[in-house]
Amino acid sequence: MGLSRRKFLKLTAVAGFSAGAIGIHRRSHSLPSGQPITERALRGRWIPTSCLNCPARCGITVKVAGGRAVQIKGNRSSLISEGQICPRGHIGLQVLYDPERIISPLKRSQPKKGKGIAPQWKPISWDQAIEEVVGKLRTLRDTFRPHHLLLLSGLNSRSHEDLLSRFAEAFGTPNLVTGEGLDREAEKTGNWMADGHFDACAYDLDQTNYLLSFGADLLESTPPVARWLRKWGRLRREKTVRTRIVSIQPRYSVTASKSDEWIPIKPGTDAALAMAIAHVVIKEELFDHGFIKEWTMGFDRYRQVALQHYAPEAVSRITGIAAETIYRIAREFAQIRPAIAIAGKGATAWPGGCYTSYAIHCLNALVGSIDVPGGIFYQESPGYRPIPNVACDEIAKRGLEQPSIDLHGTEGFPAARVVTNQVPRSILEGKPYPIEMAIGFNSNFNMTAPGTGQWEEALKKIPFYVHVAPFISEMADFADLVLPSTTFFEEWGYDHSSPGAGFAEVRIKQPVVKPIGDSKSVGDILFHLAKRVPGGVTRAFENIGGSGEGFVRYRTSSLLPWEEFLKKGVWRGPAYQYRKYSRIFNTPSKKFEFVSGNLQALHKRKARGLGEGVAYVPHYSDAKWLGKEEQYPLILFPYQPLLTFENGSQNYPWAQEIFLPMQGVGWASPAEINSETARILNLKDRDEVWIESPFGKIRTRVKVSEGVHPGTVCIPFGQGHTSYGKWQKGIGCNPNEVIGVDFDLLSGQSTFFNTRVRVYKA
């Protein structure tokens, strides 16, 4: 068409067109008239709701014109990120209008299950689908085996999470497993050791003057992401003192490039560095004497450990960071106040990672940055209207007495709350009991968990698996039944962020467009199921609103009037109160503890599990590696770019084409290798290589880089999808296929960075 058009124009008199130019020029200053489509698009209505492309769950407003969502903005009333959103928020449009969404329940007709085996879906009606699910659910309860049901939860709204745990409890299964065991459990456990809060830290970014980040991709994957993106602008140029930001991590990430200083560290040695910083701060008497004296316990012991074992000269040999650098950042950290030390996943998703988190958190106490302006916040929870306790029937009670198959809180994982990656092991071993049925809600663990192979084997073994999600995924491929759920544009819910702003805030999620196809919200599906599983389950879902929407009304009625909530989209709690020292520490001493009383108490309760010689103080221990160094000389250091979606799909061309801004490429997941290492291995840019670990190998291309530690290979998460999607299937590779299954034993955190690999030409 281009050519014929060009010829045509060449043939026509050019003069005629230039006369037109004047007219157009003038006209373009006002809106072109006579454009019904244009006018309608401009007139669209903005409706507030909440994003669910990552756990930040930002408040958004969606413009709807002619029944279609056409544009997304941050909701200015949401103050966590000051009304700003990340790029994924905008790409929500492609999540909603993904042409390959499921539009009706699907039943598998291929009896064999396995990776790469097409399930041969047959559309069925909702009635039939619910009938089949309810039939199996009833059988489990009628035979007193409710605990043989496994519920898996990926990224879901808070309201749906609340309904899910209610369903699990009333049904009688202790097996509701979330993906949190893959995420920040080590960090949370470290915080719990110190101050008794089993939660991620929140930071008062408006007033902090120094940020010391250990292994945290603040601008890519540290929740709540949009808050970091917004506050970065504030940290840099919207306060009187420009905040100094130091980024310690093996890879030169976007965050590192935007920091004032990047310090590449030998992977897995962050705890040693944190202790060395403590060494300098203590030795030079730079700590906050007042806070240490009044509000901490165990300082002398901590001081002794830091001074004795962690001199910067010694730690320099462990971390590969010059002693002078350690001295300098320690002094900066203690002298430029308020300062914050941040424990990121790159530092804590290791064996022993909870101690790394503990060591880093202690730095905050050293400089008195606990619950003060510019320091650590303790995130407040919104006061949702309480739901009456579940009155468990006999069946449920007996089910709930069973241990959970993720073994959290047992001898194996004494401090853990959820051990996501233990689930496939337990299923495969049939211990402590067999799983007969599973339902996955927006989960995709055979993609997002290390050791994808064991998940595939486990999913194959589950006799009846039901997958609930808006689209097919790697996990859905193993399902007997798929129920299409709605996206966050088409359903009711309430949501609040992961810890961030300190004050509490709730956002509404309301349907802005009609559901695509025959999809239903997770909330409505649970109400449907509950109604038809008689006894305690039915009762537990009575009088709490009756539907996904009713439940949201019920729960938020304690916050603000419904009409106002619909219109504004946001409820915000009172301003944050600082220095609540007399009541904030949930530890035996009611103080911040450098020697963990919580851990000691746990040790007493579960003496055998923790074994001998457990340390109650923060410390460094050498990383435990998967794979021998002689055979596998490099460390696989994966990372999560900002444009990786956390909903289980990546089928979004807007995200795919700009996937890796630092490398200027999309639609790929290259292996970044240090130029020196590449020279030794005789590898060049774009060479096809195998990345091989003791657990398997994946194929990708080399990206020779000056921005990665010479001992590492860095590959992004997010690609390597194999199940569906024109815009994702067959693109890139998934590092989880070769990462070994390992844990931080105390917290149950899956480790991501201690697998060794070798790299060779394919």
Place this chain on the structure above:
Amino acid sequence: MSRWGMVIDLDKCVGCQACVVACKEENNVPHGSPEEQKSRREIYWHKMIAVTNGKYPNVRTEIIPMPCMQCDHPPCVTVCPAKATFKREDGIIVQYFRRCIGCKYCMVACPYGARSFNFKAQEAKAYHHQDEPPDRKSWAPWPFPVRTQGVVEKCTFCFHRIDRGLKEGRKIGTEVVPACVEACPSQARVFGDLDDPQSPVVQLLASRSSFRLREELATKPKVFYLSR
């Protein structure tokens, strides 16, 4: 008459690319594919480049968001044989699709790679339209419910927003800004009148050292960067 300009603070910018996405969202710019990326046929009105210097560990990468520079001396306009690209009175360089003959001279002339050629027809089942079915009667500069194949396109500084804002008597630069400015979460971008001493762009430029890309070419871009 105003002279619209933009300031991008590289110290505040977080390299998130919300600007890139928001531009596509606002202007219905087609997304690419792996093949198009390989053959460099993707369309961006606003793109991102990364410039890396140095050796490990003293490496430095600068991520630079790039709309059209809206040059005051635009080479793209000079070379256009069809007068399809021209400068409005307010300084915005626009592209009139009906008159573009697709010769791509402007693409060659532009030193910033700000222009893209639209090789493809809109997909039958696109992810996202500004609005419903294309109405061929309504061909005009904006918005683009239907894509024009075979012409060159580029960033317009979202002039449709400005024009409409002026008509409604709203303040440009505060109440009304281009989509990329509005979407920028770190608020690294500021838009306004370069000829108005009171405007935030002028005041920001006075307060910090700034630069423009390839200043030596004397294209006089109206997009300024504040250094770190």
